[in-house]
Amino acid sequence: MIVVMSPSATKAQVTAVRRTVEAHGLQAFVSVGQERTVVGVVGTDVEQVANIGSLDGVEQVIRVTQPYKLASAEHHPERTRVVVGGVPIGQGEELVAIAGPCSVESRQMLLDTARWVRHEGARMLRGGAFKPRTSPYAFQGLGRPALELLAEARAETGLPVVSEVTDAADVELMGSSVDVLQVGSRNMHNFVLLRAVGQSARPVLLKRGFGATIEEWLMAAEYVLSSGNSDVILCERGIRTFETATRNTLDLSAVPLLRRHTHLPIAVDPSHGTGQRDLVAPMALAAAAAGADALLIEVHPDPPNALSDGPQSLSFPEFGALMDELRRLQFVRNGAAAAGDGDQSNIALIDSAVHSSIDLAFRTPAPSLNLLVMCSIVSFKAAPNVSSTPSSRIATAGKLAVRRALRVRSIASMGVTSGRSRLLY
Amino acid sequence: MIVVMSPSATKAQVTAVRRTVEAHGLQAFVSVGQERTVVGVVGTDVEQVANIGSLDGVEQVIRVTQPYKLASAEHHPERTRVVVGGVPIGQGEELVAIAGPCSVESRQMLLDTARWVRHEGARMLRGGAFKPRTSPYAFQGLGRPALELLAEARAETGLPVVSEVTDAADVELMGSSVDVLQVGSRNMHNFVLLRAVGQSARPVLLKRGFGATIEEWLMAAEYVLSSGNSDVILCERGIRTFETATRNTLDLSAVPLLRRHTHLPIAVDPSHGTGQRDLVAPMALAAAAAGADALLIEVHPDPPNALSDGPQSLSFPEFGALMDELRRLQFVRNGAAAAGDGDQSNIALIDSAVHSSIDLAFRTPAPSLNLLVMCSIVSFKAAPNVSSTPSSRIATAGKLAVRRALRVRSIASMGVTSGRSRLLY
Amino acid sequence: MIVVMSPSATKAQVTAVRRTVEAHGLQAFVSVGQERTVVGVVGTDVEQVANIGSLDGVEQVIRVTQPYKLASAEHHPERTRVVVGGVPIGQGEELVAIAGPCSVESRQMLLDTARWVRHEGARMLRGGAFKPRTSPYAFQGLGRPALELLAEARAETGLPVVSEVTDAADVELMGSSVDVLQVGSRNMHNFVLLRAVGQSARPVLLKRGFGATIEEWLMAAEYVLSSGNSDVILCERGIRTFETATRNTLDLSAVPLLRRHTHLPIAVDPSHGTGQRDLVAPMALAAAAAGADALLIEVHPDPPNALSDGPQSLSFPEFGALMDELRRLQFVRNGAAAAGDGDQSNIALIDSAVHSSIDLAFRTPAPSLNLLVMCSIVSFKAAPNVSSTPSSRIATAGKLAVRRALRVRSIASMGVTSGRSRLLY
Amino acid sequence: MIVVMSPSATKAQVTAVRRTVEAHGLQAFVSVGQERTVVGVVGTDVEQVANIGSLDGVEQVIRVTQPYKLASAEHHPERTRVVVGGVPIGQGEELVAIAGPCSVESRQMLLDTARWVRHEGARMLRGGAFKPRTSPYAFQGLGRPALELLAEARAETGLPVVSEVTDAADVELMGSSVDVLQVGSRNMHNFVLLRAVGQSARPVLLKRGFGATIEEWLMAAEYVLSSGNSDVILCERGIRTFETATRNTLDLSAVPLLRRHTHLPIAVDPSHGTGQRDLVAPMALAAAAAGADALLIEVHPDPPNALSDGPQSLSFPEFGALMDELRRLQFVRNGAAAAGDGDQSNIALIDSAVHSSIDLAFRTPAPSLNLLVMCSIVSFKAAPNVSSTPSSRIATAGKLAVRRALRVRSIASMGVTSGRSRLLY
DSSP, X not given: OEEEEOTTOOHHHHHHHHHHHHHTTOEEEEEEOSSOEEEEEESSOGGGGGGGGGSTTEEEEEOOSOSOXXXXXXXXXXOOOEEXXXXXXXXXXXXXXXXXXXXXXOHHHHHHHHXXXXXXXOSEEEOBSSXXXXXXXXXXXXXXXXXXXXXXXXXXXXXXXEEEOOOGGXXXXXXXXXXEEEEOGGGTTOHHHHHHHHTXXXXXXXXXXXXXXXXXXXXXXXXXXXXXXXXXXXXXXOBOOSOOSSSSBOOTTHHHHHHHHBOSOEEEOHHHHHOOHHHHHHHHHHHHHHTOSEEEEEBOSSGGGOSSOGGGOBOHHHHHHHHHHHHHHHHHHHHHXXXXXXXXXXXXXXXXXXXXXXHHHHHSSSOOHHHHHHHHHHHHHHSTTGGGSOHHHHHHHHHHHHHHHHHHHHHHHTTHHHXXXXXXX | OEEEEOTTOOHHHHHHHHHHHHHXXXXXXXXXXXXXXXXXXXXXXXXXXXXXXXXXXXXEEEOOSOSOSTTBSTTOOSOOOEEETTEEESTTOOOEEEEEOSBOOOHHXXXXXXXXXXXXXXXXXXXXXXXXXXXXXXXXXOOHHHHHHHHHHHHHHOOOEEEEOOOGGGHHHHHHHOSEEEEOGGGTTOHHHHHHHHTSSSOEEEEOOTTOOHHHHHHXXXXXXXXXXXXXXXXXXXXXXXXXXXXXXXXXXHHHHHHHHBOSOEEEOHHHXXXXXXXXXXXXXXXXXXXXXXXXXXBOSSGGGXXXXXXXOBXXXXXXXXXXXXXXXXXXXXXXXXXXXXXXXXXXXXXXXXXXXXXXXXXXXXXXXXXXXXXXXXXXXXXXXXXXXXXXXXXXXXXXHHHXXXXXXXXXXXXXXXXXHHHHO | OEEEEOTTOOHHHHHHHHHHHHHTTOEEEEXXXXXXXXXXXXXXXXXXGGGGGGSTTEEEEEOOSOSOSTTBSTTOOSOOOEEETTEEESTTOOOEEEEEOSBOOOHHHXXXXXXXXXXXXXXXXXXXXXXXXXXXXXXXXXXHHHHHXXXXXXXXXXXXXXXXXXXXXXXXXXXXXXXXXXEOGGGTTOHHHHHHHHTSSSOEEEEXXXXXXXXXXXXXXXXXXXXXXXXXXXXXXXXXXXXXXXXXXXXXXXXXXXXXXXXXXXXXXXXXXXXXXXXXXXXXXXXXXXXXXXXXXXXXXXXXXXXXXXXXXXXXXXXXXHHHHHHHHHHHHHHHXXXXXXXXXXHHXXXXXXXXXXXXXXXXXXXXXXXXXXXXXXXXXXXXXXXXXXXXXXXXXXXXXXXXXXXXXXXXXXXXHHHHHHHHO | OEEEEOTTOOHHHHHHHHHHHHHTTOEEEEEEOSSOEEEEEESSOGGGGTTGGGSTTEEEEXXXXXXXXXXXXXXXXXXXXXXXXXXXXXXXXXXXXXXXXXXXXOHHHHXXXXXXXXXXXXXXXXXXXXXXXXXXXXXXXXXXXXXXXXXXXXXXXXXXEXXXXXOGGGHHHHHHHOSEEEEOGGGTTOHHHHHHHHTSSSOEEEEOOTTOOHHHHHHHHHHHHHTTOOOEEEEEOOBOOSOOSSSSBOOTTHHXXXXXXBOSOEEEOHHHHHOOHHHHHHHHHHHHHXXXXXXXXXXXXXXXXXXXXXXGOBOHHHHHHHHHHHHHHXXXXXXXXXXXXXXXXXXXXXXXXXXHHHHHHHHSSSOXXXXXHHHHHHHHXXXXXXXXXXXXXXXHHHHHHHHHHHHHHHHXXXXXXXXXXXXXX
8 A cells, every 4th residue: 555645745744644554563664755755555454544545644545456355366376167057167168158038038938048049059048037127117027936937947958047136135045046146237236145145155147337347346256255155257248438329338358357357257248238239249259359258148039029128139040140150259269279278179179170171161152072071081180189089079079060060051041140240240 | 208210111110110019008109200210109108118129120219208207206396305303304494414424433433423413513413334345354334233322322412313224134123223224325226125125114315326327316216115115315425437536426416407307305425425525515515505405424533543434534623614614505595495485484584694794793803792783683673574483483593693603703713614715715 | 656566576577667767867666565566766757657567567557746737736836816808717706707608699699698697797708609519510600700799799898708719720810809718628638729729828718628537637737838828717517427317417526626736717617517507507506615716607598599509508587597696605605705805805795794684675575675774784884894995885885786686586576586496495 | 300398398388399390491290198298300400400408398309310421321331441552441351450659759660660560461550740648748749750750661661651630730741641640539529620631632540539429429520521531430449437447448339339320441449448558459359359340559669668658559579469369360250251252252261271270280299291281282172263263362372371370380489379378268
């Protein structure tokens, strides 16, 4: 902590600052500058003298240590990986898409959506049971019945479930039904709730308050961590600025900034971050390129009739197109990530190479299967440690890549992909 | 609600909008403009089609009715007066000063502060028992023991008590100990808490979220009101902007704006609004001039050693000086407010006139008591319905005015007032 | 300047910082903290090493001296008084109202407005000749012909004229026609223009950029001051925030903050600051209470048909009512300001006392002229140094007060003042 | 334009609105809602009644047409391509990197930087001659001599030059020395300058004002366009928000939003947008993924000793690493963009395939040249219309790809790429 004295501060005032510091068992280093005297405060708990700015002659008090400890990368250099129902998030793992409706509206719509997003490659399901709404007269979620529906969707699809908890009293109930407890943007400063989820065994997805600085957000994470729960995923979802053309201003620079300051995994929610359907895909891709570990995407079978957040929900085909784009981007990311990694990354490399080759093949007027096969073989051979990779996994990777490529093609022929492509690039 | 179609919208898309509107039992008025078609939606619950923006061809959906009903001045033209332990706030009543420490730190400091602020003219006591702090490691308030101390301070001074509630589970407990339940800025969007205080019999002081628009703030009030509690006092406390020279940007234009939109009483907290001791007094005066019904002021016997919010707490003499300034301003306000009012305002007018006269008298090198008396008599006679005012109250008013004037003078001679004056003007 | 090293910084990196500092002839004080090493940089021009943050191992660079010198109160403790055509602004002078239309639209409207605002007590006239408009298709001002009309209005009313200059090439031309060169909010960062007005002999009214911090604003003033022009008046006019209920958020805390940091006079523009006619008066009063030296108010003979800024322009009666309110407030301020002042303040005190008395008298159902006269006489006698005040000035003050009071009354009977009063208090 | 009446508006007030509208030759459609009456205004220039909000009984005036015409995509569906010295920007062209120092500091540093950025694949050179600085005491650029150095750098490297113009009086001079006139963020609202560059024959790069909405930015473009210059490139560079962890908040959602609203090319400046060296690369990639047409990157041979913007300038190796990352991303983009394109895209596909293959090859512990060649051959054969592509171009593409791959490898062995990779993913 640094105490900057005003230029007109007297010697007695500087002495008073020094004495106050020392009275708390801290050390004070006084250095006299051209215009101002500056007092450096050193010790184990400098926050004891946080109010020293009230002493006469003090102009400014500057903290130089980060106020968060458990969330800080300083004391925890390796990045944290949070595993949810077998799905790892963070620490260089593949980008995880978490998708589903804003709120659970009915059994049918939930199951339809869950099946579709799994089909398209989402790894987790989102869906609100308790919805915090600005208006007391707006749809507030189905509540408990929605939890049962979410459990059913999980049972059927195998997708772990993320759902928002709004009341500390609900944490236990929710914890028994869902896999990840979401703390929403409006509750990021609800310290009672943060403590409650901190005592749960469930991982927590902590959204950034729309009016919160990154430091405050990490302090909110610190509440959860210091209550005993070390599985926290941060989720950027846009901040409030003067710009009204978007619902919020998605602050993607938070992603690399958090990489520097914290070891926790980082998700991005481009649905709330933009509030507009046609901005979701470009911003999802941008988030992935900036280094996000996970994405939260709102998907709805019939956006215009959604009970909440319709204007920002993707339709089923839109979500599919986005997932294809993300996979293309992911191939690039995986390639880079692979440098020096072991077995897992070989699969990714193979996948990437196969896909590229197939892509080329498809662009011929009449793609021959031979060409496909040839490409694959060459790519396989090119992969460095192919021999050490279980052949079953290679086969799986190859098949998956072919299937994906085929779907891209068929969707493209429906005019969806080409529409998106034009939008994006 | 107005649905603005994009310029390229087809007739079929306009028809789809119209049909969707009508399918919900609402009326649609289509008007074709030079560039765009606009569909006006009329009916009892237009929010049913809130997501119509997801339909193809829709560019923008504009709400023209206010989303809050109970908080709105439209249906409630007379202003609300909330009475707390006999102290009325709102509806043209005298400005109420609510003062006290940020948090209750000990019995002694609380009682000292309570006595002083009452002595200086505060009508209510503030003091935190449960403190929401950004850091989990910072002092979080004394909790329940603080409630007992607050009750003791109330018993001794007669001042009703305002204290913050942070947990819905605490509402009943708090309600039995304090007179007004404060919902803090960070909890303005905590709908669970809003509902809980809405079911309490205690008045609620609802602070504006530092990232909340005025409309959202009124929607938060609507949560409380629609839960059955009609005693809501709004409190502006600064919003978050790009300016870092102050802790927050105190948005005083909220005061007259709220006058237009709501009937609820309006308080202002210049302590949190600025975060800096020497800005508190000027902004308190500005808030009063803008039309605030109440002020929340942090006062501490020893700011540099406060456990929370030291840099923005006034010392005892600073608070006294501010109260004197406020009274001067109040005389002007009362004069204007008196037009057409009855008995109460006569007292105020007399008070004002006596004070002005005494003020003049004091400025003579040797003020004569005769002059004082003469001024008072003339002023008394000038007051319109003096005859109908109980003489005991006139006497009280006169005495009070003389006492105040004498204190102003003695403080001035201690150099405090003159210091402030220089700052302010 | 303080250089904060990252916790992982090596000794070599700290040494590199120290050497870089010393290589520029500056001194480096290294202090090793619990977690971080901090290097204090001391010397005459620490800005030389402003980019030291690029060195490896540096986490943060903190400036502790203010970057502005000429604008700073540190080296210039007495406040500056800028005199414009005989009207003094700043340094404890009476609040100056600067009023007039947003833009000069015609000879008739300008003269009508100029006459009215002078009649109501404005001391300066504002009026735009060159209007910076967001849209290239909007009315851009009459240009040069407007300058001639402004000169005519000045000649007739004696009011000095403020008008905005938007082009460095126009500074000389404008300087020969108007008394104060206004630099608008959108040009606060137009350094070419700042330098040009800095070389003019005319005082400059420098509006705050709507996206500018107070420090940047003072740096803009520094451009003018360092170019040779020491007559700068700062004008707060609202900043851009997330709140859309007002055109801007008027940052009144800038007023006391500037008092602390600079010696320059401070004006406030509640018209642009709010953008809404009915918020102008309350915010003007608040600005006065916060300690502003001057107010900029837009007045128009027919706001609905104004070519620019109609929604925020006051009509003639609205402006009159505001000036009366300001005078009431001013009486309080003058009283405080008067302590220790000489002749001028006696006039103000007399004025205040007379006004108060008349006010009381008017509130009787049938005010008798006798009562009026009696009040006045007593008040006169009560004034301390009446004998030393020229009797002609006392007479003038008395007459003015009576005239004002009568006007207040007649306007009140038109329902205007009472409307405002209800709004304000 | 839609005029929303207040709920208490009288019939006479509605009539007054209607008459005012009709008096300007516009049509008024009155529709009576449940709570409010709404008046739709239709006609060729509805801005004529822009101030109708001042009429009694009007609550709100809502514009539904975009105020910009020439910049709007509505009347100009095909995207604009601005060609600068042979380099096309916009309309689906390859992402253009514009790189160079913040300001020209000396002949040597400019030439070194220009050579390096060209070597790494930048297509244009940036460099400031006239620097708008917040402080009048900071380095303001070399001025005219810098223009000559920029011309020399262009002559040697063939890179077209972008440089900022700050004074309308300099437009002609600058236009004869540089290829693109940059209007900086602080001058986005300097309408005199916008008009001046609008009359130049040079393309204009228009940065977003850090406090400007997207609509205002497009209005600024409209100033340039309506002055006769149709070559405008928009450049997002971050907006000012409450977040202080970054210099600005880079608003990448502006990129897809502008795609929807305008036909003009879109650039992004991640250097100013973040202000921090280690955030530049991730945000550059994110901007590319969001669909930017060009990137502005600050590069300096020795950032710690830069005279301006050192903390956000990339070093030479950092810039090289970023360009490699961008190329990887670009391969994905090109692949998508290529669908349906002709000859040019084949080159890109080949390039992509070769690169992927080489990449794989390099990851083997000892990459054999045979493998490299094999990969290339297969990829070539896989390309669809290889036969129709001139063989010389195929050869060039192949060589280029090999060269790039080799450089990636050598840089990686210096530990630079791997450092970045870890940061990014």
